[in-house]
Amino acid sequence: MLSSDSFLEGVHFLADVHPTRAVGYKALARATSDLAAMGAQPRFFMLNLALPASRTGRWMDGLLAGMASAARRFGMVLIGGDTSQYPSIVMSITVGGVADVGHILTRSGARPGDGIYVSGTLGAAQCGLELFLRSRSAKRNATFVRPHLYPRIPIELGRRLTGTDARARIASAAIDTSDGLSTDLSHICRASGVCARIFAEKIPCVNLPPRLQYGGFDPLKLALHGGEDYQILFTAKGPVESRDAGLKVTRIGEILPRRHGECRGALIEIVHRSGRTARLAPRGWDSFRKKQ
């Protein structure tokens, strides 16, 4: 199984702001996250790297060290690629992994009545990004900044969700939360031809200390629209317990038929704590959306 992702200076990282090792680590983590959400075991990667000559010394060494540390963690080896000179730093990473035949998770298997689940917590990476850009320190607010710089990838969870010859398949559809819950769930809805209802109070939002909540951070907004958490968002017919998944998973809603009246023209509806129901537009990451 193969997947391929771009990692671009000024879009996905800031070369003079982000620690070089974190850029390398995250470039590979981001690409590998796609494999994890398909239920594959990562094995190898290829790197196409274009960069200015001035970045080929220490900067590139740091980048490759960070990438090597991610590769060790995920159990991958570098098998090829190329290097070019270019005015800005642009990377493309192709990752390959293996899965049992017939045990691959896609976005298109969600069916009405399935539960909607997500692993871990949501919103920490977006909060970490904003805190890191303010302080430019990897040590301050490390609880949030670390998931932004060095995200963990739930590879083992993906393997369990897809099932093996010995164990039953758990998930009907899956995606990694790279763009943000509202956008990633809409991808599943579109690919599966269904709608979704989620409950605000069920969403495992990042737990913010009061000083940050006063500082303008809204845990629910971060969880709904913040990207780069690299958790797995999945649907399943039967109930799923964290002990089956080997990692904390939370049921946040359910899949509805596409023509269900309550969809109200949007693919996702959200039930707030007050009981009020609203449409949820995809407002996560989209590099082509016009700035507002």
Next chain:
Amino acid sequence: MLSSDSFLEGVHFLADVHPTRAVGYKALARATSDLAAMGAQPRFFMLNLALPASRTGRWMDGLLAGMASAARRFGMVLIGGDTSQYPSIVMSITVGGVADVGHILTRSGARPGDGIYVSGTLGAAQCGLELFLRSRSAKRNATFVRPHLYPRIPIELGRRLTGTDARARIASAAIDTSDGLSTDLSHICRASGVCARIFAEKIPCVNLPPRLQYGGFDPLKLALHGGEDYQILFTAKGPVESRDAGLKVTRIGEILPRRHGECRGALIEIVHRSGRTARLAPRGWDSFRKKQ
């Protein structure tokens, strides 16, 4: 078998000068050429495309049409990738193909005594690039400009060179002439731990009409250092006839042992028509070389 290549605006193409379809065609051809020189049958590709929003309409349609026409010619299908917004156009293409187990051509198999061969003619693409940049017309000097814009890839030759279960292997090492003969042959020499001697009069140089020779074009220089011909440069123990290869191939020299006195400190020596022997430095394409 997988290979991955960058294709970058301002390095590999000029977005406002090159025909859009040619950019798409050549991006895929360039990546596929690596597979051909490994003896693989191309099967699929993935495209990571980053570009400004202003290029997402007609320009991108033309790009994809050119890529689709290359994919049809080479027998490949698009299986994935991603699209991002970026200030310049950067592409990364990962291609995959199949080869019989144990029948893969590498750069490292050349041995002293092997003959050095190249398919087709060399220098047309570099000549075409320079003519095209002067005239900005794809129709004028089409004999030369066409190989620059729409290079043919000798996939069938690569398959024959590597042999099959039914047919003996022909080549001991191979590479595609993407960077220029002097650079690509030095890659084989370095990977195989050998030196090489080539004969100027044997090189199948592009055949230029007198008006272009007066115009400052030197067929031998174009053939030695011009890149992007996407022919296959290979070494073989036994003699190779064009009829075995299914395509015109020319013996241009021989492989020498690394410590052969005649290497004179360089990896390649060239014997000129006059009988004079000189070192041949790699002066083909290298995006990191300082401008002279």
